[in-house]
Amino acid sequence: MTEQIFFFIFAALAVGSAIAVVSLRNPVHSVISLMVCFLQMAALFVLLRSPFIAVVQVFVYVGAVLVLFLFVIMMLDIHKASMERFVSGGQLGVIGLLVVLVIEMVLIVSKSKLAGISVASVTHLDGSVREIGEALFTKYILPFEVVSFILLVALLGAIVMGRKEVK
Amino acid sequence: MVPLSWYLMLSAVLFIIGTAGVLLRRNILIILMSIELILNSVNINLVAFSYFLQDLRGQIFSVFVITIAAAEVAIALGILIALVRNKAALNVDEIQTMKG
Structure with missing residues (x-):
């Protein structure tokens, strides 16, 4: 039960910060949101009993990749780019494609036989x-x-x- | 215990958000970040299957995915720096030298 509460906290934060990544105008704010998202994913890896992947995630993504992003943003002029509109006109095709993708994903996850697994059957991996x-x-x-x-x-x-x- | 389908749903949601970022945004930096998001949602899938099926291959694969993503970001940002040095454009619609 506790595990489910923690899963909800991490998942909600991850989804919220992921939406922030794609919707914020300023790229620096996007990088910070992406950092929050990756930290939540590392926490989810700990919930999945894979501490090594969680540590690698924090080191490589938060420590190296996002700092690289910040470094590049620092070298570029972001003022022009940050004035862009989120959805420019004439993107109905793209939105239709996304709707198709959503339906497909929901179908795949709900119809899959594997999705019914709730606990690991045998635990011979100690992570x-x-x-x-x-x-x-x-x-x-x-x-x-x-x-x-x-x-x-x-x-x-x-x-x-x-x-x-x-x- | 958390069932496997919750992890699959979360990873699908993050994948869709990342795809929306790639398709809807025109800023090249945001597009690169969305690609990172997509790769990470796949990692959640791999690690979740690795735990629920008790198979180490998922974790090994996700280590490789993380490594390749880091290499990809280094190359992409190198290209971006070279591009901005020659032509001050961060919007992908303005970059059309290759007539793509």
Whole structure:
């Protein structure tokens, strides 16, 4: 019961701040709302007994990605961009598409057999970092290496694109 | 206990909000943030299934998703800085050099 109350608090805050992200005019306010949203998601990961993912979420998203966003906003001139209207005209097609998406999602979640699961049947995972580390370095070693290579490529790409042209 | 369908509903709601942000807003920064929101809603799904089915693969996948999202944001913001340096435009409708 307590868990359900906490789920409601976190879910309501997450949805509210997500709506704030897409509806606020000032990008700085959007970043702060996104930070609130990500922190609520980290709390939900703790409710799902995955503390490692929760910590990674806080470190990588709140600590790195959002600070990067703030840094870029600081370098740009946001005054012009923040004067934009939320829904410019002629977007009826987009809204229709969103309605179709909503109906589809509701149908999928309500008709799915898996959605009826309420408690984990067996609990052989203890959610420790040790399990994830062992799996990452034995069974999933190839994806792990590929991801590290992708990070290296992203680092080089960001440096090359951020540099001034040398003529 | 919280049933699985609540987590699925929450993740669907966040996914739809993120999609609405990508489709309705014209500010490139807000679009990037909405993409992050979409990726995170998928992570909730993965971790929820990982817990309810007691399968570690969901958590492993969400670690990879977080890593790729971080790399994607670094590249996208690098492109954005290069773009703004050449042409002061943050509105995606004004960026049409590639005739897209």
